[in-house]
Amino acid sequence: MIARLLTGAALAALTIGVLSTGPASAQQGKLTGDMVKIGVLNDRSGLYADLGGEGSAVAARMAAEEFGNKILGKPIQIVTADHQNKPDIGSNLARQWIDQDGVDVIVDVPNSGVALAVQEVTREKKKIFLMEGPATSRLTGDACSPTGFHWAYDTRALAVGTGQAIVKEGGDSWFFITADYAFGHQLEADTSAEVKKAGGKVTGSVKAPLNTADFSSFLLQAQASGAKIVGLANAGGDTITSIKQASEFGLTQSGQQKLAGLLIFLSDVHALGLPVAQDLVLTTGFYWDRDDETRAWSKKFFDRHGKMPTMVQAGSYSAVRHYLKAIEAAGTDDGPTVAAKMKETPVNDMFAKNGTILPNGRMVHDMYLARVKKPSESKGPWDYYQILRTIPGKEAFASFEESGCKLPK
Numbered sequence: 460m461i462a463r464l465l466t467g468a469a470l471a472a473l474t475i476g477v478l479s480t481g482p483a484s485a486q487q488g489k490l491t492g493d494m495v496k497i498g499v500l501n502d503r504s505g506l507y508a509d510l511g512g513e514g515s516a517v518a519a520r521m522a523a524e525e526f527g528n529k530i531l532g533k534p535i536q537i538v539t540a541d542h543q544n545k546p547d548i549g550s551n552l553a554r555q556w557i558d559q560d561g562v563d564v565i566v567d568v569p570n571s572g573v574a575l576a577v578q579e580v581t582r583e584k585k586k587i588f589l590m591e592g593p594a595t596s597r598l599t600g601d602a603c604s605p606t607g608f609h610w611a612y613d614t615r616a617l618a619v620g621t622g623q624a625i626v627k628e629g630g631d632s633w634f635f636i637t638a639d640y641a642f643g644h645q646l647e648a649d650t651s652a653e654v655k656k657a658g659g660k661v662t663g664s665v666k667a668p669l670n671t672a673d674f675s676s677f678l679l680q681a682q683a684s685g686a687k688i689v690g691l692a693n694a695g696g697d698t699i700t701s702i703k704q705a706s707e708f709g710l711t712q713s714g715q716q717k718l719a720g721l722l723i724f725l726s727d728v729h730a731l732g733l734p735v736a737q738d739l740v741l742t743t744g745f746y747w748d749r750d751d752e753t754r755a756w757s758k759k760f761f762d763r764h765g766k767m768p769t770m771v772q773a774g775s776y777s778a779v780r781h782y783l784k785a786i787e788a789a790g791t792d793d794g795p796t797v798a799a800k801m802k803e804t805p806v807n808d809m810f811a812k813n814g815t816i817l818p819n820g821r822m823v824h825d826m827y828l829a830r831v832k833k834p835s836e837s838k839g840p841w842d843y844y845q846i847l848r849t850i851p852g853k854e855a856f857a858s859f860e861e862s863g864c865k866l867p868k
Contacts, residue, residue, distance in 0.1 A: 506696030
């Protein structure tokens with residue numbers, strides 16, 4: 460099966476880039492294959508390519524370069540591949556990377572269905588899995604792994620931020636347009652729970668296939684529901700398409716209904732433009748213009764990639780950097796040993812301050828409730844967000860006890 464997959468589109472998507480070597484680290488340690496090989500596995504050509512894609516590989520390279528492209532005196536290598544949003548392709552690529560190509564850690568993997576499949580492989584192989592792109596809270600819940608780390612955000616944090624905020628502003632009845640796979644289902648479930656907890660109600664939902672081109676029938680059902688809020692439990696290209704078509708359809712023009720984009724990335728706002736995206740409320744784990752440190756790092760990223768980073772791309776840098784620091788401290792790239800070192804070490808970088816990692820691999824850090832600026836409020840390109848509130852990490856993310864993870868504490 461693997462051979463057949465890799466002779467087709469997946470092999471064509473597989474690219475390998477070896478980082479140049481810099482000054483050797485003075486410390487020598489035990490590394491499998493005499494190197495650390497980092498595999499960035501994501502959507503490189505589809506609806507999630509802009510939020511992760513090559514940008515996540517750029518971010519991983521930036522992290523490696525901080526170590527002189529070497530760790531414990533050995534080179535760091537980056538490989539990339541396109542999972543095409545298909546769990547079988549993603550898991551087969553992960554298995555080949557680990558079994559045949561010597562990959563030590565897999566990074567990013569947007570699409571919760573693919574991430575759940577890859578988590579099974581990395582758990583079995585005792586390899587580190589750094590998840591910045593996928594959303595489902597199951598990855599640190601019932602599907603948790605001793606070597607899995609969920610980094611940038613999850614469905615629970617999005618629900619706590621955007622869901623609660625909109626109910627408090629009077630949006631107390633909801634209808635969901637939901638991506639019909641693991642991510643959308645979990646985001647709808649988590650947001651519904653937060654809406655009800657805040658005193659709101661859910662009138663119904665409709666499931667839309669991934670990569671839907673025409674949302675008109677789903678928007679008609681949302682309009683007919685009479686709900687004040689149409690919750691978009693989708694992401695990337697599907698979010699962009701549904702928001703554009705809702706605007707063309709006149710869904711919100713009467714003032715009786717509003718859209719709630721439950722997972723909005725900076726790349727989505729850029730694609731939509733401020734005239735369409737203005738006043739959307741969203742929850743994010745990172746914004747490039749938050750402070751001097753985020754601005755400085757984001758400028759370096761922009762100089763390489765030509766775009767400001769999403770929270771997925773910034774999270775990829777943070778997670779890879781923390782992973783490499785743990786290898787340096789542990790003196791080995793053995794998965795369980797590195798996982799233990801990562802969990803005992805606070806995360807402090809431009810992405811997170813005093814971030815902590817729970818036993819289930821959930822990295823707990825502050826999230827941010829933001830509003831998309833009106834065109835008249837923006838001072839220039841990429842000046843898109845007004846930060847309304849900092850959501851403390853302990854409020855945004857489920858505790859280990861709440862998560863449903865069965866790993867020992």
